[in-house]
Amino acid sequence: MTDSAREADVIVVGAGPAGSTTAYYLAQAGLDVLLLEKATFPRDKICGDGLTPRAVRQLIAMGIDIDAPGWIRNKGLRIYGGGVKVELPWPELASFPDFGLVRARTDLDEILAERAVTAGAELLQGTNVQAPIIDERLDRIVGVTAKRDGAEVEYRAPLVVAADGNSTRLSLAMGLRKREDRPMGVAVRRYYTTPRHDDDFLESWLELWDGDRLLPGYGWVFGVGNGTSNVGLGLLNTSGSFQNTDYRAMLRRWTAGMPPEWQFTEEFATGPIRGAALPMGFNRQPHYTRGMLLVGDAGGMINPFNGEGIDYAMESGHLAADIIVQALARPTAAQRERALYQYPRILKEEHGGYFTIGRLFVQMIGNPRIMSFLTRHGLPHPTLMRFTLKLLANLTDPRDGDAADRVINAMTKVAPAA
Ligand SMILES: Cc1cc2nc3c(=O)[nH]c(=O)nc-3n(C[C@H](O)[C@H](O)[C@H](O)COP(=O)(O)OP(=O)(O)OC[C@H]3O[C@@H](n4cnc5c(N)ncnc54)[C@H](O)[C@@H]3O)c2cc1C
Structure with a gap:
């Protein structure tokens, strides 16, 4: 079986938003990418199907035609609570569009996987990854075994990306448990x-x-x-x-x-x-270990403030791909490792402080009395609610933003990333 094992530069396990985005950017940079997916498209994924402006920015970056039929735009968030109904438009920002989208995951995930294939990734559907292949001498993952058409097959690559969602069998097999201190x-x-x-x-x-x-x-x-x-x-x-x-x-x-x-x-x-x-809140870490990177739900990357996960799956996939491309171009193993360890560091820099505040927020609203107080007293205040929307949806301008942006950016910078 080893003789016939397909080899690639990178194996990506799971073709949800995290995996397809990773594969897309890797393939665009010219790497030989295998994208392994246990299901066959179109497949369902249990989700709310909501895309904030943050996620729309990722779709645009991948060249997805969001003007094509099937995409429905939204102007903002309508909130019911405390006996009132409030409509909050998405903020006007330099860094993000001012609209969100909705698309059923049966469509969205297939569209993203197709983008990865068009960029040059090889997508193998109906391929259920079973276990990592570990090189005992190097103590690293060097491939995976999978079930395909009833047969056991092997795929080998120097780097493997776990994009296999919340259950992430691959990370578990590599010894990564979920953290109990995360929401x-x-x-x-x-x-x-x-x-x-x-x-x-x-x-x-x-x-x-x-x-x-x-x-x-x-x-x-x-x-x-x-x-x-x-x-x-x-x-x-x-x-x-x-x-x-x-x-x-x-x-x-x-x-x-x-x-x-x-x-x-x-x-x-x-x-x-x-x-x-x-x-939520980076509940599985480290995000790089022994030849394997975690992206999306596999790394517990859902925003604790609002339950949004598609954007963070795509953002982490994009970042992981950029870092892998740089790492694989380095001549020595030590240099490659140094480059790869940037991935967890940059992820934490970008989202760690924000997720920490998100964790405090969900602890607070876990108390129904606090939640009820905030709902009743917060919702009727337009300025406060505009601030809250920016905070909950992680939508601020890093430079030249307004006072709300500056407060949120400062808070997330000083909060410890863990
Ligand atoms: C009820 C609900 C509502 C939600 N609503 C929203 C929302 O409105 N907006 C939002 O942004 N987020 C929402 N989320 C979160 C969002 O669904 C996830 O964060 C997102 O799907 C993460 O993408 P992913 O690619 O990391 O994982 P997934 O989308 O789970 O993709 C993982 C892929 O890996 C494949 N796979 C798994 N195991 C293997 C294996 N062994 N071999 C090969 N392939 C494998 C799976 O078939 C799947 O295709 C919601 C979640 C839930 C549960």
Whole structure:
């Protein structure tokens, strides 16, 4: 089997947003890239399908045609809470567009994988990676074994990128456990046929009511533009109800209280309620070890403030690729390692302080009384809410920003990155 093992410069395991972005930038730089995906496109991924301006910037950078049919734009965030409804437009910034998008992951992930292939990556679908191949002498990963068409196959490369999502079997096999001191979310979602499908705001519900009973957690309604909306809710492990909640029942109870003309009822559901975990705040580290880099959910990169993970998956994929390209051009092993260790350092520089504040924030709002106080007293204040939107969605200008940008940038700079 070893004789027939396919060799490449880099193996990327998983073709979600993290893996496809990594493969795209690696291939663009001329490297021989193997992108291994266990599923076959189009495949579903449990998600809210919401893309903030931060994520839109990444899509534009990859040359995705966001003017093509199928993309639905949004102008900002509509928040329900404390008995009020507030609409906050995305901020006007030099660094980011002033609109977000929604696209079902069945489409989005296939589009991103196709971009990687067009750039020159070889995508092998239906290829379920089983384990790392370790060179015992070097104590490094030098490839992976996989199941493909019922057979066991080997792929070899000097560098492997774990982009295999929250479950990241590859990182586990390399001995990387998740950190228990990081927030974790669980969320469920369902699609409904609805007249609200072309909503031009992302909608966030800070309070979920079942009659006059307040349910734990937060909800969203994102119009997908294809006749359906993605309706879901989630809970953080900082909440006292995290362990013993029936999420599916909670979604039904919450949507039962909504206006009937929205059609968020059983008869208009287009599929089952499905749920998954959200690993946040760098919950798996180190992000580089022994020939393997972690990108996206594999490295626990979801923003604790707002549950956004697609952007951070793409940003980390882009950064990992840039660093790999530089590292592989170095003549000695020691120089290559030095270059590769920049990856976790730069990631922390870019997001570590912000994620630390995010962790404090979710600890705070895990207390329902604090959350209720903030909702009731914060939402009616437009200036405060504009600041909060910038903070929650990580949207500031690094230079020449306004006072809110300067405060947020200063806070994230002084917060320790861990
Ligand atoms: C309910 C819910 C709602 C969410 N809503 C939003 C939202 O609205 N906006 C947002 O930005 N983020 C949202 N997120 C987070 C977002 O879904 C993730 O952060 C994002 O998918 C991470 O991308 P990724 O590429 O790292 O991982 P994934 O998207 O999970 O991709 C991993 C890929 O690896 C493949 N794979 C796994 N194991 C193997 C293996 N052994 N061999 C080969 N391939 C393998 C999988 O099939 C998959 O294609 C939500 C998450 C949940 C659970």
